[in-house]
Amino acid sequence: MEWDHVFPEMTPPPGGLDALRARLKLETADGRAGHRDSLRPSWTLRIAAVAASIVLAVVTLWVVQTQPPRPILDLELLSSNPASVRLGLVPAPTEPVSVPEADRGRIAVERVEVHDPDVLFYRVAVLTEPLESKD
Amino acid sequence: VLTRLAIEELYERLEKPLYNVIYRWIWDAEEAHELVQESFLRLWRMRERVETNTVEPLVYRIGINLAANRRRTVGRWKMAGLEAVLGRAHRAPDAHQEIERDEAQRAVRRAVDRLPERLRRVILLSEFSGLCYREIAEALGIPEGTVGSRRHAAIRQLRRSLGVIEES
Numbered sequence: 039m040e041w042d043h044v045f046p047e048m049t050p051p052p053g054g055l056d057a058l059r060a061r062l063k064l065e066t067a068d069g070r071a072g073h074r075d076s077l078r079p080s081w082t083l084r085i086a087a088v089a090a091s092i093v094l095a096v097v098t099l100w101v102v103q104t105q106p107p108r109p110i111l112d113l114e115l116l117s118s119n120p121a122s123v124r125l126g127l128v129p130a131p132t133e134p135v136s137v138p139e140a141d142r143g144r145i146a147v148e149r150v151e152v153h154d155p156d157v158l159f160y161r162v163a164v165l166t167e168p169l170e171s172k173d
Numbered sequence: 174v175l176t177r178l179a180i181e182e183l184y185e186r187l188e189k190p191l192y193n194v195i196y197r198w199i200w201d202a203e204e205a206h207e208l209v210q211e212s213f214l215r216l217w218r219m220r221e222r223v224e225t226n227t228v229e230p231l232v233y234r235i236g237i238n239l240a241a242n243r244r245r246t247v248g249r250w251k252m253a254g255l256e257a258v259l260g261r262a263h264r265a266p267d268a269h270q271e272i273e274r275d276e277a278q279r280a281v282r283r284a285v286d287r288l289p290e291r292l293r294r295v296i297l298l299s300e301f302s303g304l305c306y307r308e309i310a311e312a313l314g315i316p317e318g319t320v321g322s323r324r325h326a327a328i329r330q331l332r333r334s335l336g337v338i339e340e341s
Binding site: 039041043044045047048049050051054055057058059061062065066 | 192
Protein backbone atom coordinates (compact mmCIF):
# COMPACT_ATOMS: atom_id res chain seq x y z
CA MET A 39 0.00 0.00 0.00
CA GLU A 40 1.22 3.48 -0.81
CA TRP A 41 1.06 6.28 1.71
CA ASP A 42 -1.32 8.26 -0.51
CA HIS A 43 -3.94 5.55 -0.03
CA VAL A 44 -3.74 5.52 3.72
CA PHE A 45 -5.71 8.72 4.20
CA PRO A 46 -7.97 9.31 1.21
CA GLU A 47 -9.74 12.65 1.48
CA MET A 48 -13.46 12.36 2.12
CA THR A 49 -16.15 14.83 1.22
CA PRO A 50 -18.62 15.75 3.97
CA PRO A 51 -22.34 15.50 3.26
CA PRO A 52 -23.79 18.52 1.43
CA GLY A 53 -25.79 21.24 3.19
CA GLY A 54 -23.44 21.69 6.12
CA LEU A 55 -23.22 25.45 5.85
CA ASP A 56 -26.99 25.89 5.59
CA ALA A 57 -27.47 23.66 8.61
CA LEU A 58 -24.92 25.67 10.56
CA ARG A 59 -26.58 28.97 9.58
CA ALA A 60 -29.91 27.66 10.84
CA ARG A 61 -28.38 26.51 14.11
CA LEU A 62 -26.54 29.78 14.66
CA LYS A 63 -29.76 31.67 14.02
CA LEU A 64 -31.59 29.49 16.51
CA GLU A 65 -28.75 29.89 18.99
CA THR A 66 -28.92 33.69 18.67
CA ALA A 67 -32.69 33.68 19.10
CA ASP A 68 -32.37 31.47 22.18
CA GLY A 69 -29.76 33.80 23.58
CA ARG A 70 -32.04 36.81 23.22
CA ALA A 71 -34.97 34.93 24.70
CA GLY A 72 -32.74 33.84 27.56
CA HIS A 73 -31.76 37.45 28.19
CA ARG A 74 -35.40 38.56 28.26
CA ASP A 75 -36.32 35.68 30.52
CA SER A 76 -33.56 36.59 32.93
CA LEU A 77 -35.30 39.90 33.61
CA ARG A 78 -38.51 38.18 34.67
CA PRO A 79 -38.89 36.21 37.87
CA SER A 80 -38.38 32.59 36.99
CA TRP A 81 -41.02 29.92 37.53
CA THR A 82 -38.92 28.49 40.31
CA LEU A 83 -38.94 31.81 42.10
CA ARG A 84 -42.70 32.18 41.68
CA ILE A 85 -43.37 28.69 42.99
CA ALA A 86 -41.04 29.32 45.93
CA ALA A 87 -42.90 32.55 46.78
CA VAL A 88 -46.30 30.81 46.73
CA ALA A 89 -44.97 27.94 48.84
CA ALA A 90 -43.49 30.39 51.36
CA SER A 91 -46.85 32.20 51.63
CA ILE A 92 -48.68 28.94 52.26
CA VAL A 93 -46.19 27.88 54.92
CA LEU A 94 -46.46 31.28 56.62
CA ALA A 95 -50.27 31.07 56.68
CA VAL A 96 -50.25 27.53 58.10
CA VAL A 97 -47.70 28.44 60.79
CA THR A 98 -49.67 31.55 61.78
CA LEU A 99 -52.89 29.54 62.04
CA TRP A 100 -51.16 26.84 64.07
CA VAL A 101 -49.65 29.37 66.48
CA VAL A 102 -53.01 31.06 67.00
CA GLN A 103 -54.78 27.76 67.59
CA THR A 104 -52.20 26.36 69.98
CA GLN A 105 -52.00 29.43 72.19
CA PRO A 106 -53.48 28.69 75.63
CA PRO A 107 -57.11 29.86 75.85
CA ARG A 108 -57.80 32.95 77.79
CA PRO A 109 -58.89 31.82 81.28
CA ILE A 110 -62.63 31.83 81.65
CA LEU A 111 -62.46 32.10 85.37
CA ASP A 112 -60.46 34.52 87.39
CA LEU A 113 -60.47 35.37 91.06
CA GLU A 114 -62.41 38.53 90.58
CA LEU A 115 -65.22 36.56 88.98
CA LEU A 116 -65.19 33.89 91.64
CA SER A 117 -65.03 36.14 94.63
CA SER A 118 -67.15 39.15 95.49
CA ASN A 119 -65.76 42.51 94.82
CA PRO A 120 -63.94 43.36 98.09
CA ALA A 121 -64.78 47.04 97.70
CA SER A 122 -68.47 46.25 97.38
CA VAL A 123 -68.32 44.01 100.42
CA ARG A 124 -66.59 46.71 102.47
CA LEU A 125 -69.22 49.24 101.44
CA GLY A 126 -71.92 46.86 102.55
CA LEU A 127 -73.45 46.69 99.15
CA VAL A 128 -73.14 42.93 98.95
CA PRO A 129 -72.97 40.35 101.70
CA ALA A 130 -69.61 38.95 102.51
CA PRO A 131 -69.11 35.57 100.83
CA THR A 132 -69.23 32.55 102.98
CA GLU A 133 -66.54 30.96 100.90
CA PRO A 134 -63.25 32.55 99.80
CA VAL A 135 -64.24 31.66 96.27
CA SER A 136 -67.67 32.48 94.92
CA VAL A 137 -69.41 33.00 91.62
CA PRO A 138 -70.90 36.35 90.75
CA GLU A 139 -74.66 36.42 90.46
CA ALA A 140 -74.67 36.93 86.72
CA ASP A 141 -72.56 33.84 86.09
CA ARG A 142 -74.26 31.42 88.35
CA GLY A 143 -76.24 29.91 85.49
CA ARG A 144 -73.13 28.64 83.83
CA ILE A 145 -70.42 28.41 86.49
CA ALA A 146 -70.56 26.19 89.54
CA VAL A 147 -68.02 25.95 92.32
CA GLU A 148 -67.90 23.15 94.81
CA ARG A 149 -65.54 22.82 97.71
CA VAL A 150 -63.87 19.46 97.98
CA GLU A 151 -63.06 18.24 101.41
CA VAL A 152 -59.41 17.49 102.08
CA HIS A 153 -57.71 16.35 105.25
CA ASP A 154 -55.13 19.11 105.36
CA PRO A 155 -56.69 22.17 107.03
CA ASP A 156 -54.22 24.44 105.31
CA VAL A 157 -55.47 23.44 101.89
CA LEU A 158 -58.65 24.66 100.23
CA PHE A 159 -59.60 22.63 97.22
CA TYR A 160 -62.38 23.68 94.84
CA ARG A 161 -63.88 21.96 91.84
CA VAL A 162 -65.11 24.40 89.21
CA ALA A 163 -67.54 23.49 86.44
CA VAL A 164 -68.16 25.75 83.48
CA LEU A 165 -70.76 25.42 80.77
CA THR A 166 -69.31 26.48 77.44
CA GLU A 167 -72.68 26.18 75.69
CA PRO A 168 -76.13 26.96 77.05
CA LEU A 169 -78.18 24.00 78.17
CA GLU A 170 -80.85 22.95 75.72
CA SER A 171 -84.34 22.98 76.98
CA LYS A 172 -86.00 19.57 77.15
CA ASP A 173 -89.37 21.07 76.29
CA VAL B 174 -15.14 39.22 18.52
CA LEU B 175 -16.03 36.74 15.80
CA THR B 176 -19.03 37.71 13.75
CA ARG B 177 -21.50 35.22 12.36
CA LEU B 178 -20.22 35.95 8.87
CA ALA B 179 -16.64 35.24 9.96
CA ILE B 180 -17.69 31.93 11.45
CA GLU B 181 -19.54 30.98 8.28
CA GLU B 182 -16.48 31.78 6.19
CA LEU B 183 -14.34 29.76 8.55
CA TYR B 184 -16.77 26.87 8.25
CA GLU B 185 -16.53 26.90 4.47
CA ARG B 186 -12.77 26.68 4.73
CA LEU B 187 -12.44 24.14 7.54
CA GLU B 188 -15.47 21.92 7.13
CA LYS B 189 -13.79 19.34 4.91
CA PRO B 190 -10.45 18.98 6.72
CA LEU B 191 -12.11 18.94 10.13
CA TYR B 192 -14.62 16.37 8.91
CA ASN B 193 -11.75 14.15 7.74
CA VAL B 194 -9.98 14.44 11.09
CA ILE B 195 -13.08 13.72 13.14
CA TYR B 196 -14.16 10.87 10.90
CA ARG B 197 -10.88 9.05 11.62
CA TRP B 198 -11.73 9.18 15.30
CA ILE B 199 -15.26 7.88 15.29
CA TRP B 200 -15.59 6.20 11.87
CA ASP B 201 -19.16 7.33 11.38
CA ALA B 202 -19.92 9.80 8.58
CA GLU B 203 -23.16 11.11 10.09
CA GLU B 204 -21.71 11.65 13.53
CA ALA B 205 -18.58 13.23 12.10
CA HIS B 206 -20.77 15.71 10.26
CA GLU B 207 -22.71 16.42 13.46
CA LEU B 208 -19.52 16.96 15.46
CA VAL B 209 -18.18 19.41 12.86
CA GLN B 210 -21.37 21.42 13.31
CA GLU B 211 -21.10 21.17 17.09
CA SER B 212 -17.50 22.41 16.96
CA PHE B 213 -18.59 25.59 15.23
CA LEU B 214 -21.52 26.05 17.60
CA ARG B 215 -19.11 25.86 20.52
CA LEU B 216 -16.88 28.38 18.77
CA TRP B 217 -19.89 30.68 18.36
CA ARG B 218 -20.70 30.45 22.05
CA MET B 219 -17.17 31.49 23.01
CA ARG B 220 -16.81 34.06 20.23
CA GLU B 221 -16.25 36.96 22.61
CA ARG B 222 -13.13 35.34 24.08
CA VAL B 223 -11.61 34.11 20.81
CA GLU B 224 -8.59 35.75 19.23
CA THR B 225 -8.97 35.77 15.48
CA ASN B 226 -5.33 34.91 14.79
CA THR B 227 -5.59 31.60 16.70
CA VAL B 228 -9.08 30.60 15.74
CA GLU B 229 -8.15 27.78 13.36
CA PRO B 230 -6.10 25.76 15.87
CA LEU B 231 -8.92 26.37 18.34
CA VAL B 232 -11.54 24.88 16.00
CA TYR B 233 -9.42 21.77 15.55
CA ARG B 234 -8.85 21.51 19.28
CA ILE B 235 -12.60 21.69 19.92
CA GLY B 236 -13.36 19.16 17.17
CA ILE B 237 -10.76 16.64 18.29
CA ASN B 238 -11.81 16.89 21.92
CA LEU B 239 -15.45 16.37 20.99
CA ALA B 240 -14.52 13.37 18.85
CA ALA B 241 -12.29 11.89 21.56
CA ASN B 242 -15.05 12.29 24.14
CA ARG B 243 -17.61 10.75 21.83
CA ARG B 244 -15.32 7.82 21.14
CA ARG B 245 -14.77 7.25 24.85
CA THR B 246 -18.43 7.37 25.75
CA VAL B 247 -19.67 5.29 22.85
CA GLY B 248 -17.62 2.23 22.08
CA ARG B 249 -17.60 2.26 18.33
CA TRP B 250 -16.66 -0.83 16.45
CA LYS B 251 -18.77 -0.51 13.33
CA MET B 252 -16.79 -1.09 10.19
CA ALA B 253 -16.98 1.64 7.59
CA GLY B 254 -17.93 0.69 4.06
CA LEU B 255 -15.74 1.62 1.14
CA GLU B 256 -18.17 4.23 -0.16
CA ALA B 257 -18.28 5.99 3.15
CA VAL B 258 -14.53 6.00 3.45
CA LEU B 259 -13.69 7.07 -0.05
CA GLY B 260 -16.78 9.13 -0.87
CA ARG B 261 -16.76 7.66 -4.35
CA ALA B 262 -19.91 5.59 -4.52
CA HIS B 263 -20.84 7.05 -7.88
CA ARG B 264 -17.69 5.71 -9.55
CA ALA B 265 -18.66 2.06 -9.11
CA PRO B 266 -15.26 0.43 -9.57
CA ASP B 267 -15.20 -3.24 -10.41
CA ALA B 268 -15.99 -5.65 -7.61
CA HIS B 269 -12.47 -7.02 -7.21
CA GLN B 270 -10.97 -3.56 -6.77
CA GLU B 271 -13.73 -2.62 -4.35
CA ILE B 272 -13.07 -5.62 -2.14
CA GLU B 273 -9.38 -4.91 -2.14
CA ARG B 274 -9.93 -1.28 -1.21
CA ASP B 275 -12.43 -2.20 1.42
CA GLU B 276 -9.98 -4.58 3.02
CA ALA B 277 -7.23 -1.99 2.74
CA GLN B 278 -9.37 0.62 4.47
CA ARG B 279 -10.27 -1.81 7.21
CA ALA B 280 -6.60 -2.35 7.75
CA VAL B 281 -6.05 1.43 7.86
CA ARG B 282 -8.77 1.79 10.39
CA ARG B 283 -7.34 -0.94 12.59
CA ALA B 284 -3.90 0.64 12.34
CA VAL B 285 -5.19 4.16 13.15
CA ASP B 286 -7.24 2.82 16.04
CA ARG B 287 -4.19 1.08 17.45
CA LEU B 288 -2.23 4.34 17.53
CA PRO B 289 -1.92 5.88 20.99
CA GLU B 290 -4.21 8.89 21.24
CA ARG B 291 -1.34 11.37 21.47
CA LEU B 292 0.09 10.09 18.16
CA ARG B 293 -3.31 9.89 16.48
CA ARG B 294 -4.04 13.55 17.28
CA VAL B 295 -0.79 14.66 15.68
CA ILE B 296 -0.90 12.48 12.57
CA LEU B 297 -4.51 13.36 11.72
CA LEU B 298 -3.96 17.08 12.15
CA SER B 299 -0.78 17.03 10.14
CA GLU B 300 -2.41 15.01 7.34
CA PHE B 301 -5.63 16.96 6.98
CA SER B 302 -5.63 20.33 8.71
CA GLY B 303 -2.98 22.15 6.74
CA LEU B 304 -1.77 23.66 10.00
CA CYS B 305 1.96 24.15 10.47
CA TYR B 306 3.80 22.49 13.39
CA ARG B 307 3.49 25.62 15.50
CA GLU B 308 -0.27 25.74 14.99
CA ILE B 309 -0.68 22.03 15.63
CA ALA B 310 1.32 22.48 18.81
CA GLU B 311 -1.05 25.28 19.78
CA ALA B 312 -4.12 23.22 18.97
CA LEU B 313 -2.93 20.28 21.05
CA GLY B 314 -1.24 22.22 23.82
CA ILE B 315 2.14 20.53 23.34
CA PRO B 316 5.62 21.87 22.46
CA GLU B 317 6.33 22.41 18.79
CA GLY B 318 9.22 19.95 18.81
CA THR B 319 6.94 17.24 20.17
CA VAL B 320 4.69 17.58 17.13
CA GLY B 321 7.49 16.50 14.82
CA SER B 322 8.62 13.59 16.97
CA ARG B 323 5.08 12.31 17.45
CA ARG B 324 4.31 12.62 13.76
CA HIS B 325 7.32 10.56 12.87
CA ALA B 326 6.47 7.98 15.49
CA ALA B 327 2.90 7.73 14.16
CA ILE B 328 4.05 7.35 10.57
CA ARG B 329 6.57 4.70 11.57
CA GLN B 330 3.91 2.73 13.43
CA LEU B 331 1.38 3.01 10.60
CA ARG B 332 3.91 1.97 7.97
CA ARG B 333 4.86 -1.02 10.03
CA SER B 334 1.22 -2.00 10.49
CA LEU B 335 0.22 -1.50 6.88
CA GLY B 336 3.38 -2.38 5.05
CA VAL B 337 3.47 1.04 3.43
CA ILE B 338 6.10 1.19 0.75
CA GLU B 339 6.29 4.87 0.12
CA GLU B 340 5.65 8.10 2.03
CA SER B 341 4.45 11.09 0.11
